[in-house]
Amino acid sequence: MQLYPTRTAAHLAIAGVAVMGAGLIAREPAIVGWGGAILVAIALARGVTLVSVARIRAAGFEMLWGGSRRTLRSARGGTVEIEAEVRNRDTLAARYVKLRAIASSQLDVRIEPNRGEVSASGRLKVKVIVQTPRVGQHGLHGLALEVHGAPGLFEVPLTFANPYGIEVLPRPFMAYLTQPRGGRSHILAASGRPGRVRGEGDDLRELREHQPGDPFRKIAWKASARRGTLLVREFEREERDVVWILVDAAVELWAGPLGRAPLDLMIDEASAIATRHLGRGDRVGLMILAPGPRATIAPDHGPGHGQKIAHALTVGCGTYDVDRSELDEADVASRVLEHLRPLDARGLADVRRGDLDRLAARAESMRARAPFSAPAPLGRSQRERTLRRYLASYGIESPARTEPERRDPAVIVAEALTHVARAKPRASMVYVLGPPPADGQPGQLSDAVRRLSRKAVRVMWTLPDFEPGLGPPWEAPRPQEQENDGDDTQRSVPSDKAFHELAPIAAEAVLLRARAAQTRREAVLRKMGVRVLRLRAATQAAQRAAVASSDAAHPPQG
CATH class of the missing domain: 3.40.50 (Rossmann fold)
Known part of the structure; x- marks a missing residue:
């Protein structure tokens, strides 16, 4: 858990150091003690923040998506809204100053409200508004918020890894696939534009002499009587493009x-x-x-x-393929490691840095939780294909070459x-x-x-x-x-x-x-x-x- 000082804490620390320096120059113990007390108070505030945030995490501070689905379809250029819920199971309220989404760069995401307070043993519902400017399968990996400790001098970023998939379709297909099917108004005719091929149809192509095997229902009796020879009707088979x-x-x-x-x-x-x-x-x-x-x-x-x-x-x-991506195997492994660590129960503590084979095996075992089922992209080795497949399955962007x-x-x-x-x-x-x-x-x-x-x-x-x-x-x-x-x-x-x-x-x-x-x-x-x-x-x-x-x-x- 990492702590970051707020602007107020930084100003107090600078003031404390300046007061101590002035006291040392003036040789006044009281001034030196005053500056030291400021620095001690900041250290105590840091300790209190650590304890309070650790207590919140231990009690169960979590984020859940609304509904049972973990994927959503949208048209390119559209906007979708997803409900999320932040729950605080502690007996103390938790105040956060910034709530942001961890998402693919192919999405524009904003959250309302992006700051507020989660009451003790309460829950806070937020609205995640996603704009979809590019087609593809993109991931909304979770939310991250910055929690203020009790004194308000330090911020602690907390990340909730909860993958959510957004499949962005081309706009014309979104309208085509969602229109109602069935009914007499949606039954397509069996024929289309007239073609050049002989066969069954409605438009007469020609009259020709009867040949063995021609059905009697095609015989043109009046024309045959006028010409004195047996003629049959030849129709154009109507076909579609x-x-x-x-x-x-x-x-x-x-x-x-x-x-x-x-x-x-x-x-x-x-x-x-x-x-x-x-x-x-x-x-x-x-x-x-x-x-x-x-x-x-x-x-x-x-x-x-x-x-x-x-x-x-x-x-x-x-x-995602190796010949179309700007990422090499090391870059892909770095992205997989960063995304997989909060999802893994052990935090990848047993995966040594640089052990790509073990990382690929762990990534393959975690792919069942992914929102998408993606085929393995091209790679220089089976290990690299596995790692690239993890990126595609979770909708993690891979920049174009x-x-x-x-x-x-x-x-x-x-x-x-x-x-x-x-x-x-x-x-x-x-x-x-x-x-x-x-x-x-x-x-x-x-x-x-x-x-x-x-x-x-x-x-x-x-x-x-x-x-x-x-x-x-x-x-x-x-x-x-x-x-x-x-x-x-x-x-x-x-x-x-x-x-x-x-x-x-x-x-x-x-x-x-x-x-x-x-x-x-x-x-x-x-x-x-x-x-x-x-x-x-x-x-x-x-x-x-x-x-x-x-x-x-x-x-x-x-």
């Missing part, structure tokens, strides 16, 4: 402010496309590419299939389109969401598009939008006095005021360059026969709402 959605989830597309990165918007757009076609009864397939196929879901229809696509878009673009993928994204998309061209059932529409091919001759991609065009497959490409990530508010650099640029010269970090003056100019310059490059690459796509699409208005409105909530949660400084 087979739609493939290809999402380029390259790790560099996570770059940008929380909730405003290009991949945030692309996931919303992919979800809007999927729900629109699933609502029509079309069969929808999904491929997530980064740098190769991370997830492949064959085309199908129905709400159950929609659940699969929603889950893939929620977790398939994550950054700063270095971009080295493989050409055009080649990756070309291979995926080739797979779609060979897949059964035959596709009728393909949506690609990702950056356009780089300047030059994208030969392999052009061949794949041409192969699909010969099969009457429409290829549509939606480009990522970098504008929201470059708009305000901008995150100022951390305050540092000076930085060394490597050649023994020192340069000062701009102040907040200078930063907010220069940020719009720099953002506008970057945006102009991005627009110019994107215009050139759009022309390359159109020459290949690809239809270039813009983001839907609904997706842009949802993005503006997310930006507005981000502005309200993080107002610009300076």
Whole structure:
């Protein structure tokens, strides 16, 4: 248990030392004794705080979540409220000055009230308000409060480890999956748009001569009598679209402010496309590419299939794999150790520092308490996979790698389109969401598009939008006095005021360059026969709402 002095205690300690110093200089024992008495009183206050907080902890100071569930679903950009209860089983009241949530950095969390008093043998209900700007499975690991001891000169942070999971779905899927099912109004017709294939249907395709095996009910008797030969009716079989959605989830597309990165918007757009076609009864397939196929879901229809696509878009673009994460094995182990220690009954006292094998075994045994059931991410060893799986199961964030993928994204998309061209059932529409091919001759991609065009497959490409990530508010650099640029010269970090003056100019310059490059690459796509699409208005409105909530949660400084 660690104690931290309050500002009052620090001022008293400084005053006591100053009084003792003045007494020694003046050679006045009374003044020296007075200053010493102040320091002794502070030491006694520290001891009293230790005893009182230890008594509270021994009596049973705990935190519980409201309800029986330990997971909650929310739409991206939404706000959810969770009730929590702090219980004090001691006979003395406990006053706390700060209550905060220990949560993933992918969530914006605030608590009401964040300060107050828990009465003796009483309980205090608090409201945890969570904003969800990014899809994924995120953890709310517990609460931490700072308790004041009896004199009020020292604070003691107390942590309540009580994992809670928040699964953030793309907004279009949240509405699709929660709508009522069943009833005559939700029964989909067995037929769809007219296709080019012969078969059972309602639209007449042609009249042809009778062949052995044709059913008599198809004979056109009046036409046969007029022409003097037996004719049968041939109908067009009505079929629904087979739609493939290809999402380029390259790790560099996570770059940008929380909730405003290009991949945030692309996931919303992919979800809007999927729900629109699933609502029509079309069969929808999904491929997530980064740098190769991370997830492949064959085309199908129905709400159950929609659940699969929603889950893939929620977790398939994550950054827990070793090739997508900025954390190495030592960093992962450090995060696991920090999170696991308050959950373990022995506080990991039997796990030596640096013994990663024992830590991985203990983490695997504690995974049953996790709110999520996550598959093992990629790792360089089985031990590292176990540790990374612990992070994913508890929703502990793993920052994206700063270095971009080295493989050409055009080649990756070309291979995926080739797979779609060979897949059964035959596709009728393909949506690609990702950056356009780089300047030059994208030969392999052009061949794949041409192969699909010969099969009457429409290829549509939606480009990522970098504008929201470059708009305000901008995150100022951390305050540092000076930085060394490597050649023994020192340069000062701009102040907040200078930063907010220069940020719009720099953002506008970057945006102009991005627009110019994107215009050139759009022309390359159109020459290949690809239809270039813009983001839907609904997706842009949802993005503006997310930006507005981000502005309200993080107002610009300076």
